[in-house]
Amino acid sequence: MSDITIKIKDREGVVHELQAPTDMAMNIMELCKAYELPVEGTCGGMAMCASCQCYILSDHELPEKQDAEEDMLDQAFYVEDNSRLGCQLAITEELDGLEIELAPESEV
Amino acid sequence: MIKTDILIIGAGPVGMFAVFEAGLLKLHCHLIDALAQPGGQCSEIYPKKPIYDIPAYPEVLAGDLIDNLAEQIKPFEPGYTLGERAQTIEKLEDGTFKVVTNKGTEHYAPTVFIAGGLGSFEPRKPPIKELVDFEDKGVEYIIRDPELYRDKRVVISGGGDSALDWSIFLSDVASEVSLVHRRNEFRGALDSVEKVAELSKSGKINLITDAEVKGINGDGKVESVMIKHKTEGEIIKECDHFIPLFGLSPKLGPIADWGLEIEKNAIVVNNALDYSTNIPGIFAIGDVNTYPGKLKLILCGFHEATIAVQFAYNIINPGKRYVMKYTTVNGVEGFDGEKKEAKKAVVKSM
Numbered sequence: 001m002s003d004i005t006i007k008i009k010d011r012e013g014v015v016h017e018l019q020a021p022t023d024m025a026m027n028i029m030e031l032c033k034a035y036e037l038p039v040e041g042t043c044g045g046m047a048m049c050a051s052c053q054c055y056i057l058s059d060h061e062l063p064e065k066q067d068a069e070e071d072m073l074d075q076a077f078y079v080e081d082n083s084r085l086g087c088q089l090a091i092t093e094e095l096d097g098l099e100i101e102l103a104p105e106s107e108v
Numbered sequence: 109m110i111k112t113d114i115l116i117i118g119a120g121p122v123g124m125f126a127v128f129e130a131g132l133l134k135l136h137c138h139l140i141d142a143l144a145q146p147g148g149q150c151s152e153i154y155p156k157k158p159i160y161d162i163p164a165y166p167e168v169l170a171g172d173l174i175d176n177l178a179e180q181i182k183p184f185e186p187g188y189t190l191g192e193r194a195q196t197i198e199k200l201e202d203g204t205f206k207v208v209t210n211k212g213t214e215h216y217a218p219t220v221f222i223a224g225g226l227g228s229f230e231p232r233k234p235p236i237k238e239l240v241d242f243e244d245k246g247v248e249y250i251i252r253d254p255e256l257y258r259d260k261r262v263v264i265s266g267g268g269d270s271a272l273d274w275s276i277f278l279s280d281v282a283s284e285v286s287l288v289h290r291r292n293e294f295r296g297a298l299d300s301v302e303k304v305a306e307l308s309k310s311g312k313i314n315l316i317t318d319a320e321v322k323g324i325n326g327d328g329k330v331e332s333v334m335i336k337h338k339t340e341g342e343i344i345k346e347c348d349h350f351i352p353l354f355g356l357s358p359k360l361g362p363i364a365d366w367g368l369e370i371e372k373n374a375i376v377v378n379n380a381l382d383y384s385t386n387i388p389g390i391f392a393i394g395d396v397n398t399y400p401g402k403l404k405l406i407l408c409g410f411h412e413a414t415i416a417v418q419f420a421y422n423i424i425n426p427g428k429r430y431v432m433k434y435t436t437v438n439g440v441e442g443f444d445g446e447k448k449e450a451k452k453a454v455v456k457s458m
Contacts, residue, residue, distance in 0.1 A: 074294075106235060
């Protein structure tokens with residue numbers, strides 16, 4: 001297993017090219033936290049807070065949304081057609097080269 | 109008026125366990141929580157989720173963990189103020205803290221433990237610029253008294269169970285109910301979704317999907333909302349009330365204004381010693397605190413609670429000596445007069 005590369009555009013528009021391990025059972029939310037990007041991950045990854053909402057910019061084929069993710073996105077703000085919850089996207093080799101953008105923080 | 113030794117703000121697992129450790133030192137505790145039942149997130153958000161990293165429990169449901177903690181602390185007769193949020197804190201001349209809730213309940217204690225987790229659960233507010241200006245002037249996040257909406261025109265937004273259920277309920281009360289949702293699909297209970305579809309057909313609910321409320325207009329009170337529709341553009345909908353129902357999210361809330369040192373939504377504590385905050389007598393334990401290397405784990409919170417209680421003892425009983433005791437040796441002597449202890453027997457002669 002090797003690392004993959006994921007590009008994440010933060011809320012200031014800065015693009016971070018991150019090396020992500022595929023063998024640590026991590027997801028995109030955890031990757032952001034590991035690199036200290038401003039993602040709260042309030043619920044710990046249970047698809048219950050949408051603080052890790054991101055927009056998928058590249059045309060990677062992603063696993064379909066499960067009910068919990070759909071439910072949460074229904075209650076989230078700034079949701080677009082390409083919105084996903086980072087915590088529901090496991091880091092796998094298929095995601096190599098993925099480009100995403102962090103959604104705005106929903107609460108001030 | 110409630111008086112205690114340690115006033116614990118937040119009745120989650122960590123706050124609850126602090127009661128046990130305090131009880132071993134003969135200290136009384138009282139817990140305040142904004143939720144109606146103890147257990148914090150474990151009871152409110154994920155009672156049926158298994159937790160695997162509680163020592164000696166290979167697997168325990170969050171709800172069962174709370175039930176067990178409640179059982180464990182019962183002998184120490186904790187008091188509870190539930191369904192109320194700790195609002196203000198004041199240090200009195202004699203050093204006692206006075207904490208008053210949003211409902212006016214007064215609590216007095218020489219030490220305060222903040223075990224508030226991620227904060228108290230508050231309605232999630234959609235990002236609409238004018239929203240705050242219209243709070244209680246036609247914008248409500250919680251429906252307390254449905255009669256308020258009798259013969260009024262109501263716009264509800266959201267796609268979950270509460271948006272569906274209240275739309276159904278208010279369709280018999282209000283003169284007009286509009287339900288605005290971002291998608292053409294609802295993810296609530298099937299019964300509710302079908303009922304809303306039915307009421308929409310019969311004209312009792314005005315269903316506006318593929319749309320979001322983006323603005324509020326009015327002179328001192330809500331008079332209309334601006335709805336942005338995916339294909340039809342902007343729609344102005346006249347109404348008397350706008351009720352956004354987007355669930356709850358945790359907020360540090362009033363605690364953030366108590367003069368505590370805050371970093372990234374958490375309270376800075378001295379982890380090298382006692383988990384005290386910058387205000388002597390106030391400690392912060394569990395997910396609500398932060399320090400270098402902090403891990404937001406229940407098991408770390410248990411440790412923090414245990415340490416903090418020892419130092420609270422010194423504040424409550426200045427100069428009084430004691431040593432930490434093992435429950436295996438001394439058992440547990442509750443305030444209720446019950447004593448639990450191992451039977452004395454010679455296990456093996458040396």
